[in-house]
Amino acid sequence: xxxxxxxxxxxxxxxxxxxxxxxxxxxxxxxxxxxxxxxxxxxxxxxxxxxxxxxxxxxxxxxxxxxxxxxxxxxxxxxxxxxxxxxxxxxxxxxxxxxxxxxxxxxxxxxxxxxxxxxxxxxxxxxxxxxxxxxxxxxxxxxxxxxxxxxxxxxxxxxxxxxxxxxxxxxxxxxxxxxxxxxxxxxxxxxxxxxxxxxxxxxxxxxxxxxxxxxxxxxxxxxxxxxxxxxxxxxxxxxxxxxxxxxxxxxxxxxxxxxxxxxxxxxxxxxxxxxxxxxxxxxxxxxxxxxxxxxxxxxxxxxxxxxxxxxxxxxxx
Numbered sequence: 001x002x003x004x005x006x007x008x009x010x011x012x013x014x015x016x017x018x019x020x021x022x023x024x025x026x027x028x029x030x031x032x033x034x035x036x037x038x039x040x041x042x043x044x045x046x047x048x049x050x051x052x053x054x055x056x057x058x059x060x061x062x063x064x065x066x067x068x069x070x071x072x073x074x075x076x077x078x079x080x081x082x083x084x085x086x087x088x089x090x091x092x093x094x095x096x097x098x099x100x101x102x103x104x105x106x107x108x109x110x111x112x113x114x115x116x117x118x119x120x121x122x123x124x125x126x127x128x129x130x131x132x133x134x135x136x137x138x139x140x141x142x143x144x145x146x147x148x149x150x151x152x153x154x155x156x157x158x159x160x161x162x163x164x165x166x167x168x169x170x171x172x173x174x175x176x177x178x179x180x181x182x183x184x185x186x187x188x189x190x191x192x193x194x195x196x197x198x199x200x201x202x203x204x205x206x207x208x209x210x211x212x213x214x215x216x217x218x219x220x221x222x223x224x225x226x227x228x229x230x231x232x233x234x235x236x237x238x239x240x241x242x243x244x245x246x247x248x249x250x251x252x253x254x255x256x257x258x259x260x261x262x263x264x265x266x267x268x269x270x271x272x273x274x275x276x277x278x279x280x281x282x283x284x285x286x287x288x289x290x291x292x293x294x295x296x297x298x299x300x301x302x303x304x305x306x307x308x309x310x311x312x313x314x315x316x317x
Contacts, residue, residue: 022052029067036070110142110150117147124150128157136161136202162204169195176220186227193220193237200244214241232262239272248276267295271302 026048034041048063055062109115109123124142127135136158143154172191179185196217200210221238225231239254255273259266270293277285290296290306297303 019053022049025052025063029063032067033070107138107141110138110145113146117149120145120147120150121153124153124157131157131161131202133201133203158204161202162199165195165198165204182227186224189220189224190231190234193217193224193234196220197237197240214244217241230261232258235261236269236272243272243276248280252276267293267299270296271299 026045029048030041030045033044037044048066052063106123106127109120120142124139127139139154139157143151143158145151145154169192172188172195176185176188176192179188194217196213199205199213200217203210205213218238218241221234221241224234225238228234235254235258239251239258242248242251242254252273255269255276259269259273262269270289274286274289277283277289287309290302290309296306
C-alpha cells in the first residue's frame with residue numbers, strides 16, 4: 001500500500017492520515033445531518049467513520065452521496081414523538097382474557113358428545129342474549145341434542161321469541177284497527193310489516209305459513225307507503241319481500257328507489273342489488289355496483305367479496 005498510494009510513507013503513517021481524513025468526512029456528514037436526525041447524531045458520525053475506514057477512498061465518495069440522499073429523501077409517515085412502552089409493566093396490568101367456550105366454531109360444541117350439558121346451555125344462553133338469524137339456526141340445530149335440558153332450553157328460547165313477536169303483532173293490530181287518524185294507522189302498519197317479516201326472517205313457521213306472513217308484511221308495507229311514500233325503510237323491506245318471492249325485477253326497483261330517496265349511507269342497500277344482479281347473471285352490473293360505493297369496504301362481511309370482484313384496490317401502507 002505504501003508503494004502505490006503514498007510512496008515513501010510507511011503503512012502506519014498512511015493509515016493515521018486516512019483515519020484523520022475519515023474523521024473529517026464523518027464530521028462533515030454529521031454537520032449536515034444533525035438537524036434532520038438530532039437523536040442519532042452519534043450513530044451517524046460513527047457509521048460514516050467506520051464505513052470510510054472499511055472502504056478507503058470509495059467510502060468518502062459514498063459518504064457525499066449518502067449525505068445528499070438523506071437530506072433530500074421524503075418519508076410517507078414521519079413520527080415526531082414516540083413514547084416507549086414498558087412491556088413488562090403493561091403485561092402486569094393488562095387483563096387476561098380466556099375463551100369461555102374453547103377454540104373453534106360455536107356449532108362444534110353441539111357436535112361433540114364430550115361437552116357437558118352445562119357448557120352447552122351457557123353457550124346457548126350467550127346466543128340467546130343477542131338473537132340473530134344465524135344464532136337462531138344454531139339453537140334450532142341444538143334441538144336434536146341428546147340431553148333433555150339442552151333441548152328444553154332451545155325450545156324455550158324459540159317459543160319465547162315467537163310468543164313475543166305474536167304478542168307485539170296483537171298489540172299493533174289493535175292500534176291499526178282502532179287508529180283515529182291515517183297517520184296512526186300508517187305507523188301501526190309499518191310496525192306490523194316489520195313484525196310479520198321477523199317471523200319470516202327467523203323462520204319461525206312452516207313453509208305455507210311463512211308465505212302467508214310474507215304476504216301480510218307486504219300488505220302492511222303498501223298501506224304504510226300510501227301515507228308516506230318517502231319511507232325508505234318500507235321500500236327496503238318491500239324489496240326484501242320481493243327478493244324472498246323471487247321477483248327480482250320489482251325487488252330491484254324498490255332498492256333503487258330507496259337509494260334515490262336516501263342519498264347518503266347506501267352501503268347496506270347495495271348488497272341486495274348486487275345479489276339480484278348476480279342471480280340474474282348480470283355480472284358486469286355487480287362489479288360496477290360494488291365499485292360505486294367505497295363505504296362497502298368498511299363492511300367486514302363484504303370487504304373480501306368486493307376485492308374478489310376487483311371493484312376496489314387493496315390498500316397499501
